[in-house]
Amino acid sequence: MRRLWAICRKELQMYFFSPVSYVAFAIYFVIEGYMFSNQFTTMQIVDVRIIFSNMSMIFLFIVPLLTMRLISDELRHGTDELLMTSPANLAEIVFGKYLSSIIVLFALIGGSLMYPAILGRFGDLDMPVLWMSYVSVFLLGASMMAVGLFASSLTIHQMVAGIVSFASLLLLSMIGMLGNSMLTDWKDTLGLFSLIERLGKFQVGVLSIPDLLFYVSFSLLFVVLTILVLERKRLR
Amino acid sequence: MLEVRNVSKVFENQRGVQHMDFTMQRGEIVGFLGPNGAGKTTTMRMITGYLLPTKGIISLDGHIMAEHPREAKRKIGYLPETPPLYMEMTVHSYLKWIADLRDIPIRETKKRISDVMDRLGLIGRENQIIRSLSKGYKQRIGLAQAIVHNPDLLILDEPTSGLDPKQITEIRDLIRELGERHTVLLSTHILQEVNSLCTRVMIVNQGRLVLDENTDQIGHRMNGGNVQVELVPNCERTKAEEILNGIEDISKIVWDGESNRCTVTSSKSNENGINLNQSNSLNEQIFFAFAKADVAVHELKTRLMSLEEIFLKLTSGGM
Numbered sequence: 001m002r003r004l005w006a007i008c009r010k011e012l013q014m015y016f017f018s019p020v021s022y023v024a025f026a027i028y029f030v031i032e033g034y035m036f037s038n039q040f041t042t043m044q045i046v047d048v049r050i051i052f053s054n055m056s057m058i059f060l061f062i063v064p065l066l067t068m069r070l071i072s073d074e075l076r077h078g079t080d081e082l083l084m085t086s087p088a089n090l091a092e093i094v095f096g097k098y099l100s101s102i103i104v105l106f107a108l109i110g111g112s113l114m115y116p117a118i119l120g121r122f123g124d125l126d127m128p129v130l131w132m133s134y135v136s137v138f139l140l141g142a143s144m145m146a147v148g149l150f151a152s153s154l155t156i157h158q159m160v161a162g163i164v165s166f167a168s169l170l171l172l173s174m175i176g177m178l179g180n181s182m183l184t185d186w187k188d189t190l191g192l193f194s195l196i197e198r199l200g201k202f203q204v205g206v207l208s209i210p211d212l213l214f215y216v217s218f219s220l221l222f223v224v225l226t227i228l229v230l231e232r233k234r235l236r
Numbered sequence: 237m238l239e240v241r242n243v244s245k246v247f248e249n250q251r252g253v254q255h256m257d258f259t260m261q262r263g264e265i266v267g268f269l270g271p272n273g274a275g276k277t278t279t280m281r282m283i284t285g286y287l288l289p290t291k292g293i294i295s296l297d298g299h300i301m302a303e304h305p306r307e308a309k310r311k312i313g314y315l316p317e318t319p320p321l322y323m324e325m326t327v328h329s330y331l332k333w334i335a336d337l338r339d340i341p342i343r344e345t346k347k348r349i350s351d352v353m354d355r356l357g358l359i360g361r362e363n364q365i366i367r368s369l370s371k372g373y374k375q376r377i378g379l380a381q382a383i384v385h386n387p388d389l390l391i392l393d394e395p396t397s398g399l400d401p402k403q404i405t406e407i408r409d410l411i412r413e414l415g416e417r418h419t420v421l422l423s424t425h426i427l428q429e430v431n432s433l434c435t436r437v438m439i440v441n442q443g444r445l446v447l448d449e450n451t452d453q454i455g456h457r458m459n460g461g462n463v464q465v466e467l468v469p470n471c472e473r474t475k476a477e478e479i480l481n482g483i484e485d486i487s488k489i490v491w492d493g494e495s496n497r498c499t500v501t502s503s504k505s506n507e508n509g510i511n512l513n514q515s516n517s518l519n520e521q522i523f524f525a526f527a528k529a530d531v532a533v534h535e536l537k538t539r540l541m542s543l544e545e546i547f548l549k550l551t552s553g554g555m
Contacts, residue, residue, distance in 0.1 A: 006336035010322070017324040082320035082381070085284040086337045087306045234288045236247055 003088040007096030008103070011070065015104055024065040028108055031058050036115050046123030048130045051115045052203060055137045056196055059144050060169050066104060067148025068162035070097045071226070075156040084234070094149070094227045098219075101145040109138055128205035136202030139215035143195055144169055146222035153229045169195075237262050237419060238283065238389055243292030245278055253278050254443045256292070262388070265415040267430035267451075268423040270440035271551050276423040277317065279440070280391050283421070284314040296389065310339065313387035313418070317394050319378025323367035327358060327377060330366060331384060338385040352380045356410060372403035379410060383418070390414060392422040396429065408433060427543045437543070441551045454543060463502040463518050464539040470496075470532040479529050483521050499539060 015021045032054065039050040071094075074080040083093050116130055151165035152158075176194035179187035191197050198215065201208035238260040245252035253275040260266055270276050281287040283294055285301050285308065293300055299307040322330060331352065335345045353359050356376045361369065366377060375395065382390060395411060396404045412433055414420060424430065430437050430451065437454060439447040447454075469476040473491060480486055480500055488501040502518050519536060526533045541549075 003337055003339070006333060009336075010333055013329075014322070014324070077320070078316055078318045079320040079322065081281070081284075081286050081314070081316045082334075083337075084286050085309060085312065085314045087309050087339050088337055089305070234286065236287070 003086070004092045004096040004099070007083070007088065007093055008099045011097050011100030012103060014069070015066070015100070018069060020065055020069065021104075024062040025108070027065075028058055028062050029111065032112060032115075040119070046119050046125065048116060048119060048125055048133060049203065051112060051119075052133045052137055055112075056140055056173065056199070059137075059141055060166070060173060062108075063141065063144040063148050063169060064151075064162040064165040067101055067145055067165060068152055068158045070101065070149055071152040071230070072154075072156055072158050072161045076158075080230075084230075090227050090230050094153075094223060094230065098146065098149055098223050098226075101149065102142055105138065105141040105145060109134065109141065126205065129203065132202045132205045132207060135207070135212075136199045139202075139212065140195060140199060143215050143218045143222075146219040146226075147172070150222040150226045150229070153226045237297050238421075239293070239295045240279075240283065241293045241295075243279070243282060243289045243294060245275075245282060245287065246290045251443050252290075253282070253440075256440075256443075256445055258438065258445060258448055260389070260419060260421065262419050263415075264436055265411075265420045265422070265434045267434035267437045268421060268440070269425075269427065269430060269437060269547060270423075274440045274551070275443040276440055277393055278443075280314075280393050280421070280423060283389075284312055284391055285309050286314075310385065311388045313382035313385065313390045315378045315382045315390075315392045315395060317397065319374050320381070321366050321374060321377060323365070325366055326363050327353075327366060327369075328362040330377065331380060334381050334384055340385055348384055348386070352384045355383075355413070356380045357406075370403075372399055372406065375399060375403070375407055376410070379407075379414075383414065388419060390418040390420045392420065394423055394425065396424065396426065427547060431543060439547060439550050446550045447546065454546065464499055465502070465518055465522060466497065466499050466535065466537055466539045467522060467533055468495075468497045468535040469526060470534055473498075475529075475531065479525050479531065480522070483525055485518060485521065497535070 035054045036051060039053075043050070071080075074083060084090070088096075116125055119125060147168055148161075148165040151168065152161040154164060155161050172193070172195050175190050176197045179190035179194075183190060195218075198211045201211055240256055240258050243256040244254050256275075256279055268276050268280070278287065282289045283301075285305050288302065293302070294308075295301065296308045296311050299311070301308045322333075325333070328349070331349045332345065335349060340348055353362065356379055358373070358376060358380060361373065366374065369377070379392075379395070382392070392411065396407050399407060408429065411420065411422065415433070422433070434451055436450050437447070438445060469479075473496070476496075476498070477489055480489055485502045486500050489498055490501075491498045500522070519538060523533065523536060
């Protein structure tokens, strides 16, 4: 546990050393803030859904920025030799890194609490919808971070990792649309794998256990895949 | 304490390491020599657990790396070719982090870190960002990282490469000092380093271990495994040749230019060179043969092969 936490803590430090993460934080708060104020001032209704309507789109851009460095940078600078020859095993290393990205995600989402605080001054908030929506974007973000982490383990180049995770996340977000337009026969099956469509139930205020399990197992799958990729590097 | 048993590593499309087989005892400083791409780094990476061998067993004090990696890894300190540093960290926070990663008891952490900083001359640089330090200091931090958990076995991959002569001497002195407390395996290109630091030398070529010998013995490996003795007899060449031909072991006599110095080669040899006794016996035979003929011999010595010669010989495919 101490080793896992040590790795997590180091990654958190790295987030604050890296200019890329500041860019990501800025994109998140500027775009989210702009969208919120724009919609709120034009529609003039107290509706918590306007906070969340754009988050998945913003995540699509910032998650690759926040995760591309995680493993590729270690591979590039040879520090993976340090990690892998330490008593920490691969699971501790990878989960430690993943945990750090989750903490950053948590902080980012926590930052958006200012929007319901603003809304709350003008009317009553729909609390179940609000909190379940928060749960949903957190789950969505965590799943996307896992994909980003996985992409980062595939290459020693940050940029390549970033592009790979952006492309895969884009595909996973559009999979539902694909079912609507081209592959209509597969609509239902594809919908099951859509990261976005799974948000629906949470965002009407329902805690949907199957969807929760989907996001959790989706994240775990990619974290485990990351471990396997790194394990394979040792065997070659 | 370290056992490497018949270890091979096969990479996808190239040869890695084949049938590496050696042991290391506590207190040894072993130099690992070989041309680039011979398999030194691969072997070291397998010992440290970074790579898994395709075949064979590596164990440390009975802990097999493949089965109990955590116990085995705790006993090893490793400095890869490029020191694994996080450039943005300060020296102290980096070592503190290593201490956490390496399972050093929290109560001891502070003491260990200051102890290591003291030993490696890092005092006064605690709060400097690693990026801002010179290459020599980075190498020191790399060494600090490798010894902070007080490992039994220290593995150093080309610890002096890329340093200036002053830094090289400093790092070498440090390694010599470390050798008093730890068992050390170091790879290098610099043969002189092996002579001055190591108690034993191993040479690898094309993934195979081609020589494994103590440094004080190594000079006695002769040309092609033959014994060579250099002498200066105080008589005519013909007379000397007559005497030398009387010794049945001698197969070749070569005179050095116009002088009276000659090198004789003994045919009695084994595949992997000879030991001291064999060369002494040839010396003795020559001595008594000349004495019998009442001829003085001004010089008589076993010709030793330098490490450079041996290295070139072994790694250029000869022998």
